[in-house]
Amino acid sequence: MLWLGGCATLPDDIAADRARAKAGGPATAADRGAPALAERNRVLVDYRQAATALRAGNFDEARTRLDDAILRIGGIITNDAEAARARGLFAAESTKPFIGEPYERVMAYYYRGILYWRDGQPDNARACFRSGQVIDSEPGQNGYSADYVLLDYLDGFASVKLQADGADAWARAQTRAGESKTLPAYDPAANVLVFAEFGYGPRKIAAGEYGEKLRFQTQDSPSRSARLLLDEGRLVVPLPAYDDLGFQATTRGGRVMDHILGNKAFFKAGADTAGNVALAGAVVASEQARRRERRGKDGDDAEAAAIGLGIIGLISKVAAAATQTQADTRQWDNLPQRLSFAAVKLPPGEHRGRLEFLDREGHVLASRAQTVAISVPADGRDAVVFLSELKR
Amino acid sequence: MNSSSRLLAAGLLAGAAFFSGCATTAGVQNPCGVAVTEMRPDERGFVAGTGIESQDMVAVTDKMARSILGIAPIARAQVPPSIVLEPVVNNTRFPINKDIFLTRLRTQLNSKAMGQVSFLDREMMKTLERERELKRSGQVTSSSDPRPVEFGGADYFLTGKLDGMTTRTSQGTSDYVLYSFRLTDARTSRIVWEDSAEIKKQGLEDAAYR
Numbered sequence: 001m002l003w004l005g006g007c008a009t010l011p012d013d014i015a016a017d018r019a020r021a022k023a024g025g026p027a028t029a030a031d032r033g034a035p036a037l038a039e040r041n042r043v044l045v046d047y048r049q050a051a052t053a054l055r056a057g058n059f060d061e062a063r064t065r066l067d068d069a070i071l072r073i074g075g076i077i078t079n080d081a082e083a084a085r086a087r088g089l090f091a092a093e094s095t096k097p098f099i100g101e102p103y104e105r106v107m108a109y110y111y112r113g114i115l116y117w118r119d120g121q122p123d124n125a126r127a128c129f130r131s132g133q134v135i136d137s138e139p140g141q142n143g144y145s146a147d148y149v150l151l152d153y154l155d156g157f158a159s160v161k162l163q164a165d166g167a168d169a170w171a172r173a174q175t176r177a178g179e180s181k182t183l184p185a186y187d188p189a190a191n192v193l194v195f196a197e198f199g200y201g202p203r204k205i206a207a208g209e210y211g212e213k214l215r216f217q218t219q220d221s222p223s224r225s226a227r228l229l230l231d232e233g234r235l236v237v238p239l240p241a242y243d244d245l246g247f248q249a250t251t252r253g254g255r256v257m258d259h260i261l262g263n264k265a266f267f268k269a270g271a272d273t274a275g276n277v278a279l280a281g282a283v284v285a286s287e288q289a290r291r292r293e294r295r296g297k298d299g300d301d302a303e304a305a306a307i308g309l310g311i312i313g314l315i316s317k318v319a320a321a322a323t324q325t326q327a328d329t330r331q332w333d334n335l336p337q338r339l340s341f342a343a344v345k346l347p348p349g350e351h352r353g354r355l356e357f358l359d360r361e362g363h364v365l366a367s368r369a370q371t372v373a374i375s376v377p378a379d380g381r382d383a384v385v386f387l388s389e390l391k392r
Numbered sequence: 393m394n395s396s397s398r399l400l401a402a403g404l405l406a407g408a409a410f411f412s413g414c415a416t417t418a419g420v421q422n423p424c425g426v427a428v429t430e431m432r433p434d435e436r437g438f439v440a441g442t443g444i445e446s447q448d449m450v451a452v453t454d455k456m457a458r459s460i461l462g463i464a465p466i467a468r469a470q471v472p473p474s475i476v477l478e479p480v481v482n483n484t485r486f487p488i489n490k491d492i493f494l495t496r497l498r499t500q501l502n503s504k505a506m507g508q509v510s511f512l513d514r515e516m517m518k519t520l521e522r523e524r525e526l527k528r529s530g531q532v533t534s535s536s537d538p539r540p541v542e543f544g545g546a547d548y549f550l551t552g553k554l555d556g557m558t559t560r561t562s563q564g565t566s567d568y569v570l571y572s573f574r575l576t577d578a579r580t581s582r583i584v585w586e587d588s589a590e591i592k593k594q595g596l597e598d599a600a601y602r
Contacts, residue, residue: 070487075441076565076595083600096600116487123482123490130485134558134565162481256602 040082040097043069047100047108047332054111055388059118066112073099073108074131087260089267092324101214103202103248104332106132106148110339113154114195118384126158138253147251149177149242150339157343160186161382177242190343191382192374196239198223198357198389199337202249204329210268212261214327218246221337222365223357223389228342228372230353235346239387241338261327268323275316282309336390348378355387442567442593443486444554449493452571452589456552457500459587460575465548466508466585475575476512476546484556484569493552497573512544546578564596 050065077083077099086096099105113128129151137146156169166186174183199221207213226239282305289302351374357365368389376383460466466473477494498511513520520543527538552573559566572588596602 074443074486077597077601078595080598080600083598086600087598093600099601112487121490124487127482127485127487130558131487134485134560137560164483256599260599 040095041330042097043072043100044098044330044332047104048334050108050111051332051334051390052392054114054386055390055392059115062111063115066108066115069108070112072097073105086328087257089264089319089323092326093257093261093328094326094330096328098328098330100332101204101249102135102138102252103245104335105135106151106248107245107332107335109135110151114384114386117158117193117382120381122158122161122382126155126162129154129158136248136252147176148248149173149181149183150341152176153183153242154341157186160188181240181242183242184343187343187345190345191380192344192346192376192385193382194228194237194239194342194344194385194387196226196228196340196342196355196387197336197338198226198241198340200390201245201332201335201337203333204327204331206327206329208265208325208327210265210325212258212265212325212327214255214258214261214329216246216249218244218249218337220246221389222359223338223368224360225338225358225362226340226387226389227356227358228353228387229356230344230346230351230372230374233354235344235353237342237344239340239342241340243339245335245337245339258327261325264323264325268320268325271316271323272320275313275320278309278313278316280313282306282313285309334390334392336388346374346376346383348376350375357389442565442595444484444488444569448569448571448591449496451591453493453496453500455589456497456571456573456587457504460501460550460573460585461505461508463575463585465575465577466505469508472508472510473547474510474512474544475548475550476514476578478549478551480552480554482554484554485558485567486556486569488554493571494550497550497552510544512546517543548584549576549578550574551576564594566592566594568592 046065046069050062050069053059053061053065077097080097083096085091086093100108109128109132113125113132116122116125116128133146133148133151133155136148136151150173152169153173156166156173159166159169170183170186177183200219202216202218205215205217207215225241228237228239229235230237285302285306289299289306292299292302353372353374355370355372357368359365370387370389372385372387374383374385477498480490480493482488482490501509502511523532524538526532527534550573552571555570555572557568559568568590569592570588570590572586574583574586576582577584
């Protein structure tokens with residue numbers, strides 16, 4: 001017990017979130033505005049606070065947070081002691097420094113790309129969109145190639161803005177969008193870039209007998225698309241959903257870490273079974289020793305066997321209990337579900353409008369509508385507008 | 393050995409095994425951290441990725457500076473030619489601070505060229521124009537007649553481009569970056585010099601992140 005107590009891992013933050021939500025408190029760390037956690041969670045905190053800052057229009061804060069995160073997720077992590085420990089039997093996957101699953105890392109680059117564009121650096125924005133697409137690609141797993149529509153579309157649009165050819169990227173984006181959606185042709189004169197997002201993103205859950213399987217679930221948002229009404233409704237800008245993070249989270253193929261967790265679960269099950277068998281054997285041997293002693297015979301051998309089996313059983317049970325099989329369910333919990341984009345040409349000056357979200361049938365979800373103000377600069381620079389259904 | 397002794401020995405053994413597993417820093421490399429190490433900027437650090445890093449920038453700008461100074465229009469010019477630096481275009485997948493390339497290239501050229509070239513500060517144009525207007529309007533003093541146009545025109549434009557190619561397989565990620573710079577004659581639009589450097593890096597991350 002003492003040993004198990006000493007080895008107890010930190011409480012699972014997701015379970016704690018759920019308990020708080022049940023008690024009527026704020027559901028997520030982002031809701032709580034929680035202070036910085038351990039260094040291993042630094043990127044997670046950066047992610048959450050960057051999204052919150054973006055939605056609040058605090059772009060400097062968002063930029064700082066995303067740069068800090070990208071500094072850590074942008075490299076190749078090798079020879080990391082904590083990562084090595086997370087692969088071991090007796091440490092949970094969540095002890096490794098968090099960088100997130102590919103859909104989370106992609107979003108860090110996506111948001112940073114928006115901010116680069118806002119700062120008048122479309123080539124760096126394009127670099128971010130390209131990095132996102134590379135992160136989403138899964139080599140060696142057929143059918144799990146990079147498939148974000150917007151990343152390719154924006155790659156091409158940035159190229160067009162830089163007087164380069166965006167045709168290839170547009171064609172790739174159109175292929176990924178499928179036949180049901182026709183992507184708008186690039187308009188180099190468009191000076192207002194509208195990035196919109198709606199719905200709540202995927203949630204991670206630990207499935208399997210020992211929680212060793214990382215699974216994702218998304219509560220499909222009623223907001224299926226959006227539209228921006230400007231200049232008293234004279235201009236309607238459609239904002240269809242081009243990408244769905246729920247789909248992206250669940251269609252990337254397996255992880256190497258899943259294999260490792262599977263091995264841990266196999267060991268845990270084996271050790272537990274061995275412990276059960278050994279303890280049962282110890283009981284039988286002990287009974288045998290007592291029976292022999294009652295008959296006046298030497299029961300030392302049976303007693304020794306009972307003790308030996310008992311120790312083996314205890315060690316096995318403790319090893320099974322100590323094996324940490326849980327998949328890492330730390331998550332960027334304030335991501336959106338759907339991503340959209342539109343580019344329009346507006347005269348310089350202030351434009352007021354209304355952002356409406358539409359359901360599957362195209363009906364306006366009136367309670368979700370927002371008022372929007374867009375300031376188009378006169379110096380020819382693009383106005384980058386970020387619109388989110390999410391509050392934080 | 394009687395059964396009590398055996399039990400005691402086994403218990404001690406199991407206890408030792410358990411507690412060794414619980415040592416908080418067992419298997420942790422550098423539990424106390426790594427002291428700050430001063431490194432040369434052209435040296436590969438222990439924090440690395442396949443992207444554009446300081447050692448790449450140093451190697452590339454050093455090579456370009458040496459290359460530019462050797463060309464005839466610069467080396468044999470009667471009057472030091474005036475050069476304007478244009479922003480580098482980033483076509484890679486790595487967001488970068490683009491100014492840093494040109495800043496280092498300019499400082500390298502200025503320190504090594506010994507007056508062979510001069511650079512025009514176009515970043516300061518708005519400030520300079522405002523100052524000139526203040527002088528012309530008499531709001532501030534001037535040591536010379538402020539009316540003539542004395543802002544220098546460019547003889548050459550120096551710019552660069554970064555292109556990249558990424559390969560990702562189950563064996564790892566590989567990134568190739570081509571750094572190309574060129575000097576264009578402002579009068580004729582001829583490219584009078586062009587050079588490039590290429591760097592390829594690859595790596596495979598820890599299985600915990602794959």
